[in-house]
Amino acid sequence: MAITNRRKFLKGLALGAFSAPFFSKKLLVFHDQTDREKKGEMFYRRLGRTDLQISEISLGGSPIPDWAILTQIVERGVNYIDSSHSYSNGNSERTIGRLFKEMGRDKLYVGTKFHARRNWNEQTILKSVEGSLKRLQTDHIDVLLIHGVDNEETLTDERVLSAYDKMRKQGKFRFTGISCHSNHHKVVKKAIECGHYDMVQLGYNVFDIEDTDEEQDIETYDDYLGTSGIRQLISLAKSKDVGIIAMKTLKVAGKRQNLETYKTEDSSIFQIMLKWALSNTNIASVVTEILTFEQMEEDLAVVHHPLTARERSALYRFVAENSKDYCHMCGQCELHCPEGVKTTTILRYLAYYEGYEKHDRAKRDYQSLRPEERAPSCQNCGRCEGLCPYGIAIRQKIHYAHTQLV
Ligand code: SF4
Ligand code: SF4
Structure with missing residues (x-):
């Protein structure tokens, strides 16, 4: 997230109204209260069969914020940080390791990743995870993900499964997962159906609103160009009890410009995007980058307020006016x-x-x-x-x- 733009945007919030002619009361859908647990000022949801109760807003670790912001974020109830051996040359994991040491290992969960692309084998995976454990200063990783899987063969490759098996026996991780940036339809589907993975982290963005969704009364946008299929994949994950963490939720189409025109009197377009993602109860959490105190306040506030008809209307306009520039990374x-x-x-x-x-x-x-x-x-x-x-x-x-x- 661009710091300057988000700061400018928050400062620029002003009273204004946008009519909501396209929306009925049926659209006023928000979090299913039964699926959420409140502790302090944060809400938590179950990450599928991992049974981990993770905060609805989780922290992206690339880059990781300064120490003062990071500790505030955790104290405010964020209990899941997404990292990778490759983020900031390992400094993301090193900083999380410091958090574990100073705030307690039981204070938060870490998901970190290894690569299975370009000159890799079982040994490179084992070595990568050893490095992660060392930097994290812990004896186990909560969720160990394959980073950016783009072909379904990787998911059942013997070298991957054997590495997981060895590390599982040694107690080096608790749950398996993948992150996926492209070719979702094959990769995520297989990850959910093959049974080897407990969670999936995938892009879920307002541009994934669909015109053929089974819940189309809720999410129909008349002039949307096509169908991403992401929501069906998330529903499939729910049916198999595979946890979902949404990422790229604040990705916008093209240059960040004129975003202020989509604000409402209560929310920035970024807050509206986060609320929209969280209104899908099949998602456990939205992972987002937070680099400033202003961004922290902006992002954490969304768990307290439902998406309103006026905000959905702003979202409608945003999607309608920008979808031609938005690549869905279908591959x-x-x-x-x-x-x-x-x-x-x-x-x-x-x-x-x-x-x-x-x-x-x-x-x-x-x-x-x-x-x-x-x-x-x-x-x-x-x-x-x-x-x-x-x-x-x-x-x-x-x-x-x-x-x-x-
Ligand atoms: S440009 Fe189009 S085909 Fe290519 S990945 Fe993006 S959405 Fe898919
Ligand atoms: S125009 Fe043809 S060669 Fe060029 S990127 Fe597209 S598919 Fe490839």
Whole structure:
């Protein structure tokens, strides 16, 4: 989340009204109170069959906030932090290790990750997790996830399962999980159905509102371009008791601009997005980056107030006006590019650059792609755009990304 933009946005909140002509009382759906437990000022939900009761707002560990903010966030009831061996060169895990030492290991849960891509095997997984345990200064990880799975074969690969098995016997983690940024329809579905994974962390964003959802009376947006299928995957997870943590909930389409026009008298568009995600009771928590005290107040406040009709109306307008710029990371274009251009990946890095304003990270990630995977290898065949269910101008966007990220 861009600090400056969110700060400016909060300061800019002013009284204003937006009519809600599209919404009936049926849309006033909020948290199912029976699924939430309140302790102090935070609400907690069960993370599927892990049985962990985690805070409705959890903290993203890339980057991790300064110490004073971090301790406040935990004291305010956030009890789940998402990390990875790779975040901030291990400093994310080191800082969480300090938290465990100073605030108590039982004060919070950590989910951290290993990679299973590019030159990996069982030994690299075991070594990666050993490093995580050392940095975290703990003898066990609460949820051990495979980082950014983009193909379903990885989920049942013998090397992964064997590594998990060995570490489980040694008590090095409690629960399994995956994070998924693309190719959700295959990867998340298999992760839920194969039985090896207790939870899934996946992107869930207002642009995933659907026009064919079984609950369409609640979530129909007439001019939405297509169907992401994410909500059905989340419902499937619920049916198998696989926990869901939503991420990328505050991702916006294209540049962060004119977001103030979507505020209501009570909430910023970011708060509305968080409330919308939490209104899905099949989600245990929304993981979000919090880097300032203002962001902390903004994000933690949402658990106390239901999404109103006026806020849904603002959301409707936001989606209607911006969905053409929003890549859902379905992965279809990248899977089928005959030249091997990493289109989905490049669009993700462009989102880091434009949406989250993480310029250094976006450039570093893009430059780590092999030359043949970058935009100049595109031969302009148009296949990707023919496959995109959302009408994204992929060629124009990847070439633009290249000009910004090299
Ligand atoms: S237009 Fe370019 S990026 Fe798209 S499929 Fe063809 S070669 Fe790949
Ligand atoms: S550009 Fe379209 S096809 Fe490619 S990942 Fe994004 S939504 Fe999917």
